[in-house]
Amino acid sequence: MRKVLVLGHKGMLGTDLCARLRPHYQLFEADIDELDITDHRATQRFIRDISPSEVVNCVGYTNVDGAENAAHIAYEVNAEGAKNAAQAADAVGARYIYIGTDFVFDGTKGASYQESDPTNPLCVYARSKLVGELYTREYSERHLIVRTAWLFGVHGKNFVEAILRQAKVGDLRVVDDQVGSPTFAVDLSEGLARLLASDETGTFHCTNSGCCSWFEFAKGILEAAGILDVKVSRLSSEELGRAAARPAYSPLDNEKLNREIGFKMPTWRDALARYMKAREVLREQE
Numbered sequence: 001m002r003k004v005l006v007l008g009h010k011g012m013l014g015t016d017l018c019a020r021l022r023p024h025y026q027l028f029e030a031d032i033d034e035l036d037i038t039d040h041r042a043t044q045r046f047i048r049d050i051s052p053s054e055v056v057n058c059v060g061y062t063n064v065d066g067a068e069n070a071a072h073i074a075y076e077v078n079a080e081g082a083k084n085a086a087q088a089a090d091a092v093g094a095r096y097i098y099i100g101t102d103f104v105f106d107g108t109k110g111a112s113y114q115e116s117d118p119t120n121p122l123c124v125y126a127r128s129k130l131v132g133e134l135y136t137r138e139y140s141e142r143h144l145i146v147r148t149a150w151l152f153g154v155h156g157k158n159f160v161e162a163i164l165r166q167a168k169v170g171d172l173r174v175v176d177d178q179v180g181s182p183t184f185a186v187d188l189s190e191g192l193a194r195l196l197a198s199d200e201t202g203t204f205h206c207t208n209s210g211c212c213s214w215f216e217f218a219k220g221i222l223e224a225a226g227i228l229d230v231k232v233s234r235l236s237s238e239e240l241g242r243a244a245a246r247p248a249y250s251p252l253d254n255e256k257l258n259r260e261i262g263f264k265m266p267t268w269r270d271a272l273a274r275y276m277k278a279r280e281v282l283r284e285q286e
């Protein structure tokens with residue numbers, strides 16, 4: 001059985017990915033309590049001792065607005081940590097998988113982004129993630145960079161839960177001038193599992209198919225939850241005034257994933273319906 005190491009296994013993506021991989025691999029899991037990937041030596045030692053055939057890096061400093069005033073932490077985790085893990089994976093001949101973001105694009109293309117499109121990140125978080133990509137290419141001979149977007153999973157804080165929470169209090173105002181592809185962590189995990197099972201390397205986009213604005217996503221969430229008495233109105237990014245700039249239009253084109261490994265990601269609406277069921281199951285278990 002192949003050995004796979006998942007870094008950041010307690011995070012939103014890491015938890016779903018480990019559940020997907022556990023039956024098929026000898027799975028090793030680490031989060032910050034076991035290994036801080038910003039520690040170069042510890043990362044080298046940890047990965048050398050396991051000597052896996054793949055290292056999947058689900059670690060992230062993911063506070064997009066917080067990163068504007070904490071650039072050093074964002075770079076330390078998303079870039080230097082990624083470099084440490086890439087170097088350590090390379091030293092044992094492992095394939096290294098880095099999770100990237102649609103935010104590396106500036107959103108001005110006017111169409112969905114392909115893997116080869118030029119990047120131009122607009123905020124600190126996005127720049128730190130782009131450096132993570134560059135380090136991955138530079139320090140790991142066999143790597144995958146899998147860019148995703150607008151993640152929601154039952155094991156983390158996410159937009160779906162934020163909307164459901166706010167809907168209990170009253171009507172909502174949601175940004176309507178940013179368009180992207182919401183992505184269920186379970187579906188991204190499936191895409192990652194298929195890529196792991198293949199011998200692909202290089203950069204791939206993997207999001208749920210279809211796209212929407214945050215406003216449309218919020219309406220979809222309330223519909224999926226059967227909440228019909230809460231009004232959602234449109235807000236502009238300028239009115240919201242978040243610290244970090246985000247791309248206005250950043251859906252990712254999944255065509256390469258489809259073509260190379262024959263996997264078509266479900267639509268975000270289908271994913272949302274399954275998310276609602278999964279959160280019910282989780283609540284019943286708690």
Ligand SMILES: NC(=O)c1ccc[n+]([C@@H]2O[C@H](COP(=O)([O-])OP(=O)(O)OC[C@H]3O[C@@H](n4cnc5c(N)ncnc54)[C@H](OP(=O)(O)O)[C@@H]3O)[C@@H](O)[C@H]2O)c1
Nearest residue numbers: 008010011012013032036037059060099100101148150151
């Ligand atoms: N969330 C999104 O919408 C989105 C979109 C596109 C791409 N991505 C990328 O997808 C990946 C997974 O995102 P996610 O939302 O699942 O993130 P997440 O829920 O924040 O999980 C990240 C995990 O990494 C851990 N971690 C943080 N710093 C660490 C360090 N120095 N060493 C080891 N572990 C550390 C975190 O621990 P603590 O919780 O204790 O800090 C957490 O368990 C990230 O690379 C992110 O940039 C996310």
